[in-house]
Amino acid sequence: METVDVDLAGRSYPVWIGPGLIADSARWRAAIRGRHVLVVSNTTVAPLYLDALAKGLDGLHWSSYLIGDGEIHKTFANVERVLEALGEFGATRDACVIALGGGVVGDLAGFAAACWMRGIDFIQVPTTLLAMVDSSVGGKTGVNLPVGKNLAGAFHQPRAVVADIDVLTTLPQREYRAGLAEVVKGAAIGDPDFFAWLEAHADELAAREAAPLIEAIARKCRYKAGVVARDETEQGERALLNLGHTFGHALETAGNYSEILHGEGVAIGMVLAAHLSERLGMSPGGDTARLVALLQRLGLPTEPSKAHAASRLLELMRLDKKNTAGTLRLILWRGIGKAQIVSGVAEADVLAVLA
Structure with a gap:
């Protein structure tokens, strides 16, 4: 234990x-x-x-x-x-x-x-x-x-x-995989060594092996506990834990909370955030490719459904709690383990990624 x-x-x-x-x-x-x-x-x-x-x-x-x-x-x-x-x-x-x-x-x-x-x-x-x-x-x-x-x-x-x-x-397989998305998110935000560990143990985690599963849960919880201790009410650093969430919540809401699971939305949202970071010149494409590859090995989706128009998703993203003064405030990254809060993101760039 x-x-x-x-x-x-x-x-x-x-x-x-x-x-x-x-x-x-x-x-x-x-x-x-x-x-x-x-x-x-x-x-x-x-x-x-x-x-x-x-x-x-x-x-x-x-x-x-x-x-x-x-x-x-x-x-x-x-x-x-x-x-x-x-x-x-x-x-x-x-x-x-x-x-x-x-x-x-x-x-x-x-x-x-x-x-x-x-x-x-x-x-x-x-x-x-x-x-x-x-x-x-x-x-x-x-x-x-x-x-x-x-x-x-x-x-x-x-x-x-x-x-x-x-x-x-x-737990059904789909629900289990959705949980793995949150494990990956913790590593993608602030722990490149944990990300490499996940890459090395992806097959064992997908197979639900107990020892690596307990370690993965503990490492993710330990990272989150540290962030929460420093910023309990999300005035700063804790917002980084929402990597992919602005995109993911929009996808969940557009599907009336019944089309995709939260973890699936987070997986797709992280990939969209990585693509947007790459588009803005913030991160290397190789790190986006590593993220996509790991999520796919764990059986998670990495692309949004084409059923929802990019303009509708953007409209929903404008209601995100992290936004300030009517401008988009997103959690992006500078590569694996280097998440960052970015304000004033141009909606044209977001639309391009969503499309």
Whole structure:
């Protein structure tokens, strides 16, 4: 097992990574301070893992609330239902929400926890690789709106993250590959040695071999934990973690959150960002080729669908949270491991890459 500590000013929490962790309730139950627990999960994950988690809640007053499976369920309507469930449950200020699921469940449950009585504890129990390496760590919570992804939310850190790799055995191949995109992203942003390690171990990771998988998750979480510790609320450096996201979120929104998975959007978005960086003379073409080759070895898409017009995607990109004063502010790079925030990017160059 690996442990990554997220150290913030006056606060810290562990990210436990390894097999058998859901059953190891002696480890994570100490993070529950009160006696009320609401487990938020979805209709796919709950039948698989809710009973195992519930064994660790013996003696507590707990209940569960399930949402549908998929990005389209990350809505204010479901946040309201979770809050109503907390109210009907009689949850007090020392209550705890446990998010048992992927990024959608974690984001939504964390947002509900941030709202209830202006903030109660929550624990992340991610069940997808993407959630383990990204959304469960760092305290970003939120929901989607029809005009854009994650436009409503709050920074609310969990008490602990329980990343049990045994749950990945039931994760569909497409979902697993989508999680690998976030692993690659961490290396592409700021760790060229990790990128080379991924190139050397791509086949083992694609085959879900446990030892390299645990190491990859831990390295990605350790990198992200360092960034979050230095910039918790994304005033500067943390924005670099969004390499590819402005493009990817536009693709997700254009497809009504049902055409591509978030990790697939990130993979395509990273490639588009690399092409744009190359077009602007910021980065060498060879690094773009290495990125494309690694993503393809891991079974990920690297080109956007032609179904959405470049002008429509640009319109959606204008709503990105990183933009300032009506100008595009994108995360680009100067090559592998050298991400950079770039303001005032010309829309003509973005359109050329999208087209």
